[in-house]
Structure formats: C-alpha cells, structure tokens
Amino acid sequence: MPLFRHAEFVTSIAKPAGLPVAKGPEIAFVGRSNAGKSSAINALVGHTRLAYVSKTPGRTQLLNLFRTPAGLYLVDLPGFGFAKVPEAVRRGWADLIERYLHEREALVGLIHIMDVRHPLTALDRQLLDWFLPSGKPVHVLLTKADKLSHGARTATLAQVRRALAPWSGQVTVQLFSALRKQGVEEVETVVGGWLTGILLEPDGAHI
Structure with missing residues (x-):
C-alpha cells in the first residue's frame, strides 16, 4: 500500500495546548x-478534499492531523507569510507552528512546501535556519512544477539544491505537481527512509 494513501482526518488544533x-x-x-x-x-493521499484548498492565502488556520492506515500521522500546519488576516492571528499561527516543530517529540521530519516560481523566500530561509539545528530531516517540495517549462523547472531545482548544499545530508529537494501527480512516489521513498524501523502497521508489526 502506498505510504500516504487512505489517510483520514483526526482532529484540528487551534492552540499548542x-x-x-x-x-x-x-x-x-x-x-x-x-x-x-x-x-x-x-x-499524496489520493483525495481531492482531505486538506482544504483555496486560492486565498491563509485559509489553513488550524493545525490539522490526519492518520494513515499504517499508523503514520500527517500534520498540516497553518501557512505562514502574507495571509490577509489580523496581525494577532498571524502571531497565534507562528506560536502554534514554532511550539509544534520545537517541542513535538513524535515529529520525524518536515516537508517544506515552496512554490517553484518563488523558492527560498526570506521566510522560507528563516524557517529552515530555525528548524535545521534540530537535526531532523527536511524534504523540500517545489510545487506547481507544471507552471514552468521543463528547462525552467530543471534550472530552478538545480539552483535550490545548490543553495541548500551546505545541508545536503539533512535536506533533500524535488519537483512536485499536484495537478499532474508528479513526484508522489519520490516523496514516499524519501519519507519511507525516515520511517525505517519505526512505522507501525495496525497489527503492531514493524515495517
């Protein structure tokens, strides 16, 4: 069974507590x-509406947990950046993200989503600089790859990999297109490597 398929919603959280x-x-x-x-x-999960999709930035306002049949939890954190919401709300999101990423012992690794047309913004770099000292792996998805020509997206991939080369043992990068389902297997391979020996199936047997 694919690693992420058939995930189901578990709960939403507004505050770290x-x-x-x-x-x-x-x-x-x-x-x-x-x-x-x-x-x-x-x-990744093969579901068109599991995670809410909107063209309006900042619509993911809660931390959402999903569980796969194999016992893996996917945690959708609020988007950060220029969401059209009050400053107090943005501060609340930042606290939720930071507390989760810093304190959650069950966190195995981070999948960092970047628009391939605007990768490694100042906010992206700030998050990486803050998270990488944890020693946990980060996999960067350069999303919306279908929006660029083959040559442009290949050049961007190479550029981002060069920029993140100092952390090559901890950070991996790939192209991804949700529209074309491009890159799903690559994500599963990377995350599967993170989970070697620790992911439990429903019967309790280690993979």
Missing part, C-alpha cells in the same frame, strides 16, 4: 501561504 498525546510517528507539512501545501497533501 490542544495537541493530543502522540500515538505514532508524525510528518509535518509547512510552507508559505498559497504555496500549494493543501494541494500537495491531497495529491
């Missing part, structure tokens, strides 16, 4: 508002 006790390994998805995070999650 609302986080439930972890019941399995967790993979977090984070990215700037409107970078294509919800579309990427939907493509």
